[in-house]
Amino acid sequence: MTTSTALLTDRYELTMLAASLRDGTAFRPSVFELFSRRLSGGRRFGVVAGTGRFLELLREFRFGDDELRFLRDEHVVDATSLKHLEEYRFTGTIRGYREGELYFPGSPILTVEGTFADAVVLETLALSVLNHDSAVATAASRMSIAAGERxxxxxxxxxxxxxxxxxxxxxxxxxxxxxxxxxxxxxxxxxxxxxxxxxxxxxxxxxxxxxxxxxxxxxxxxxxxxxxxxxxxxxxxxxxxxxxxxxxxxxxxxxxxxxxxxxxxxxxxxxxxxxxxxxxxxxxxxxxxxxxxxxxxxxxxxxxxxxxxxGYPTASMVYKLAARQDAAGAWIAVAKASADKASYGGRKAAFRTLVDGVATAETVVVSDGFEELDTPAEHPDGRPLQVTFVEAGDIDTAHEGTEGTAAARTHHLRVREELPVRALALSKSDPAIPTVYVEAD
Amino acid sequence: MTTSTALLTDRYELTMLAASLRDGTAFRPSVFELFSRRLSGGRRFGVVAGTGRFLELLREFRFGDDELRFLRDEHVVDATSLKHLEEYRFTGTIRGYREGELYFPGSPILTVEGTFADAVVLETLALSVLNHDSAVATAASRMSIAAGERxxxxxxxxxxxxxxxxxxxxxxxxxxxxxxxxxxxxxxxxxxxxxxxxxxxxxxxxxxxxxxxxxxxxxxxxxxxxxxxxxxxxxxxxxxxxxxxxxxxxxxxxxxxxxxxxxxxxxxxxxxxxxxxxxxxxxxxxxxxxxxxxxxxxxxxxxxxxxxxxGYPTASMVYKLAARQDAAGAWIAVAKASADKASYGGRKAAFRTLVDGVATAETVVVSDGFEELDTPAEHPDGRPLQVTFVEAGDIDTAHEGTEGTAAARTHHLRVREELPVRALALSKSDPAIPTVYVEAD
Missing domain, CATH: 3.20.20.70 (Aldolase class I)
Structure with a gap:
């Protein structure tokens, strides 16, 4: 088995890449967001898992000779794209929820910022890992609650x-x-x-x-x-x-x-x-x-x-373009318009609003203007939920391996304590706390 | 990622191995059988998939320095077992249903014969691959039937x-x-x-x-x-x-x-x-x-x-000891006795009984005596369903890679034609044909 993870990818990401290199949109600064519109199965909360694994796999997301040969032989992309992929490494920024964190509908679980070409190719890998691992973690957390101290x-x-x-x-x-x-x-x-x-x-x-x-x-x-x-x-x-x-x-x-x-x-x-x-x-x-x-x-x-x-073997997370620059370098918030798949465009900062230590809302601050969205340790909107995993292509190793896994477990058991009592019931219901969207100042 | 598949294994297989090396039962000739007691979700047939992948992974089922170090450091097994595992390669025989074949409750999908020590350690790997791949193939076949020529x-x-x-x-x-x-x-x-x-x-x-x-x-x-x-x-x-x-x-x-x-x-x-x-x-x-x-x-x-x-992300296949020799070298058919998990002990040969080309029964010939069970091309009990994948540790390469995958697809589309019309309906029901157990002559 090759160690490259580059072909754990849907073909359309590379055909979009090829078309964007051809029409010049490849290098438009873009913001992709990984989130879920709902909690599967009437679950009252979701558990983010997989982020540490994704970061490890991202290190191996390289197109080597074997990968390039396959793409060339199968005519997946043209020569210009092959050249681009040969040199590909992700040089953008990835922020998001810590592994073990809870999530709710609309939580900006992972935000990938870079050029369109940088970010579009990570869709399948990020979703594969987070959808699977989060589905398991969400079920497991409910079992852990049911088991109590046993x-x-x-x-x-x-x-x-x-x-x-x-x-x-x-x-x-x-x-x-x-x-x-x-x-x-x-x-x-x-x-x-x-x-x-x-x-x-x-x-x-x-x-x-x-x-x-x-x-x-x-x-x-x-x-x-x-x-x-x-x-x-x-x-x-x-x-x-x-x-x-x-x-x-x-x-x-x-x-x-x-x-x-x-x-x-x-x-x-x-x-x-x-x-x-x-x-x-x-x-x-x-x-x-x-x-x-x-x-x-x-x-x-x-x-x-x-x-x-x-009963819910995959989470329903999606990876969507939320904002991008136009040809003049101005930011534009974007979202698919179909009525049944509403999304909020724009860059987002998220906070768990707490009253007396109990979570009362998932507060998502939406920015059209794309000023820097701070995530300080203290914030009037609540506990900041996002951390930086990758900065200018540099992956923070704290989330990987045995240490990252142990830290995620500790984090999960800690933040689960913030849930209101009604979140701990097993029956199907609405999310335990509402997601509240707020326009940035 | 290491290429060894040896640790894709539940710990208890190695602790059983260690105990068997200690009490002398490790080298008792044994027959393990992989089968399903039922078809999940009221499906009318199951589709075997994963066999070719399993055989490829079996090639890499070797305990190298990294694997042995982990087992030693974690005190999973003792020094005698580590020595045994260092030299481990599967030297037994594996027979079973061709990939793409249909299966029904009790079909002997995979039969692993060798010493207890040889065969017990393959339980998790075999089940992981076949349960997952067969669950997907079974759902996919129903979709393929529903789609018709599209x-x-x-x-x-x-x-x-x-x-x-x-x-x-x-x-x-x-x-x-x-x-x-x-x-x-x-x-x-x-x-x-x-x-x-x-x-x-x-x-x-x-x-x-x-x-x-x-x-x-x-x-x-x-x-x-x-x-x-x-x-x-x-x-x-x-x-x-x-x-x-x-x-x-x-x-x-x-x-x-x-x-x-x-x-x-x-x-x-x-x-x-x-x-x-x-x-x-x-x-x-x-x-x-x-x-x-x-x-x-x-x-x-x-x-x-x-x-x-x-809706059924895993098949319900299990891997059970069906027969083994005693200390005197006599074969004994074995099965767990609990009422809710009935199994048939003994070695089995399976045939798809056909009338005018339409399947009417899954005929499973059970042998207590452990004479050679032939699977000739022609047989009065119907179309023989088992082929030999591994003979004395030698893996038949025909089932692997692109060729093996293409052959499995061809086989599936061919044998699906044998199904009675009622098997093609999507609603929940009993298996399309009964499994009939026959005592060997």
Whole structure:
């Protein structure tokens, strides 16, 4: 696999580039904005994720010999454009919401400023990363809220394409999960990894007891034994007989979980294994987690639902030209006019308005004049939401790698505290706070 | 990004491996089976996709220094296991359904035979690829059936994680789409790419006319102009004034498509542009495509719905130990016993039973005895469905790359012809044909 990310791009971006180089509009200063018109699925808030990954991929957005050869052989663009792409590197500015930040309809999540030629080619890469990762993070945050203090592990890699799985583990971690089963996510992003055994482990052995004994021999009594391959009651009894009452945990992957978890807790306690933990992992989503709140469950493992965004596998973010200069160098705010896809043109600054520490509005200040929009630490409109990720092509490394991922998680857990109580309910509703557009002075 | 795929793996596979090396079960000959217990979403058939990609990724499933260092530093496995993994390469046999083949509940889509240690570590990689790609292909095939002879283009990259997008383009192509917007899919798999311009192209210019003129200058009158940035009727009029009646096409990305398409066709014909084609691209899925069957639409572009499996973003395939030898070398068929997850243990051969060329059953011959299960070209139980992909670790290259992708598409379009008419309906139902289990003689 090539490391270049330049062809993770829709063809029309390059054909527009070619046409713009031909008619002279390629170098018009432009402002593209990545935002969502709505929150999918009646969610009360969205969670921004993917920004750190996007910045890493942006470093590799270069057209090398292999990429140029493909574009030439397929006649995607002309020779002038090939020459331009050969030298391409993004030299503009990218500002936006910190990873882990909440977003609402119209939030200017990412603002890409540069020439049209600079910015138009990043559309697909930016949207691919942010739409996927934010969809996962938004679902994961709801699960994290439903789980309360109980730890949540992401184990859905098998239900996501092999590289998305790594990104999904990262997004879930940012939104409050505490671990993942995915080893590559552990290596790439420093996320704690977990996992012990599958049903195949028990089936490989002639008896469940042999399987449990071998696992305890290999991993110690602190391990978690999967007890539902045959009969759960027998499985629990065997587990404690083999491991003793210091057994770390049992995992249940099937059955009517509230009932089964209660029965297993009683059985464990009767056997004297009062500190042995119960992990449940069967087709959980935020609703099933909430329904288990009163059950004696110690930890959750979530698979399919978190990596597929719990019914909403992609966010609905779009990447739109919001403003550009004309031939005379004057700024013009632009937006598509169709009635069903209203957008606000212009450059934007965004603030989370807070009253007594509780969010009351997403305040978006729209500037037609394109004076510098400050985002100071203190602002009468509220907490400034945008930071600068890329300045004149120079990428701030603080958002990348293990450190960037950890910082995003910390940020998310902090800003989630600002949400009004009604934002924490799982049912479908309007966004928890309104988006308020304000004209710049 | 490392090219190794070895850590695209759930941690428990390696902890099971470690425990099996310790207790001596690691080298028990084993049969793992990848299958689905059901068709998600009341679909009437499933489409296998991803096998060619899986085989390519299997070539890179090697634990190099970086992978081993991570596993050692994180104490995932012990020194004996690290030594084993350092030398790991899959030396077993993999058989299964050809890519593009249809599948039904219980179809043995992929059978991995080798030692437990050989096969257990491939669970996540195989499932990640096949669950994702098959979910997309299954949705895409329904769209392809709904579109009939009209060409379908996949343009959903922005609504899928950046590497999934490439896989999704490939799966859609296998299932009958004719092109993709994704350039990397064009390079990697030889899929035709398409695309012309976004709304930002029009908004970059002072007038729609300037934008259209520049596009036609750059791409020729055969191009497709996006006419709905401002007012569709004005857009069409401007398009023909600029390009003439030989304009290749117009694209409509918003509005009530059956009405708008009809109006645009009338307008184009009145302007004399009778051969100018109409492409529609606004939030289409198989149902919207079917609803446009009577409208004068020439081509469809499908985004979100195809890359997210039209409501079912992952197939429900699982990877289960179906049989293994005991310490004495006797084969034992195994399956998890819980009532809600019934599985058939044993080794399986599968055939599509046909009557007058129409599929009537998925016949799965189950063998407890583990005699050789032939899959000859002719068989009384029907068309044999399994081929050998990997023999003693040697991967058949026929399924990879551009050639493998093209062959899968051809195979899919051919075997779809065997489906009974009722399989082509879009509404939710039972599988189009029953799965019939037969004991081997």
């Amino acid at each position: 730890p949540l592990a992401e184990m859905g890699s098998r239900r996501a394409a092999e590289r998305s799985a790594v990104a999904a583990a990262r997004a879930a971690y940012i939104a409050g999960f505490s671990a993942t089963s995915n080893l590559e996510a552990g290596r790439s992003w420093g996320i704690p990894t977990m996992g012990t055994a599958a049903h195949s482990w028990t089936l490989l052995h002639d008896t469940e007891e042999e399987a449990f004994r071998a696992q305890v021999d290999s991993m110690g009594v602190g391990t978690t034994l999967l007890v539902d391959t045959y009969d759960i009651r027998n499985g629990v009894e065997t587990a404690i007989r083999v491991a003793g009452t210091d057994l770390g945990g049992v995992r249940i992957d099937s059955g009517d979980l509230p009932i089964v978890a209660g029965d297993v807790r009683v059985q464990l306690d009767e056997l004297g294994a009062t500190s042995t933990r119960i992990t449940v992992t069967s087709d959980l989503d935020e609703y099933a987690i909430a329904a288990l709140a009163a059950s004696p469950v110690d930890a959750y493992g979530v698979g399919t639902s978190v990596v597929t965004g719990s | 060409p379908l283009a996949e343009m959903g990259s922005r609504r899928a994680a950046e590497r999934s997008a490439v896989a999704a383009a490939r799966a859609a192509y296998i299932a009958g789409f004719s092109a993709t917007s994704n350039l990397e899919a064009g390079r990697s798999w030889g899929i035709p790419t398409m695309g012309t311009a976004a709304h930002s192209w029009t908004l970059l210019h002072d007038t729609e006319e300037e934008a259209f003129r520049a596009q036609v200058d750059s791409m020729g009158v055969g191009t497709t102009l996006l006419v709905d940035t401002y007012d569709i009727r004005n857009g069409v009029e401007t398009a023909i004034r600029v390009a003439g009646t030989d304009l290749g096409g117009v694209r409509i990305d918003s509005g009530d498509l059956p009405i708008v398409a009809g109006d645009v066709r009338v307008q184009l014909d009145e302007l004399g542009a009778t051969s100018t084609r109409i492409t529609v691209t606004s939030d289409l899925d198989e149902y919207a495509i079917a609803a446009l069957a009577a409208s004068p639409v020439d081509a469809y572009g499908v985004g979100t719905s195809v890359v997210t499996g039209s």
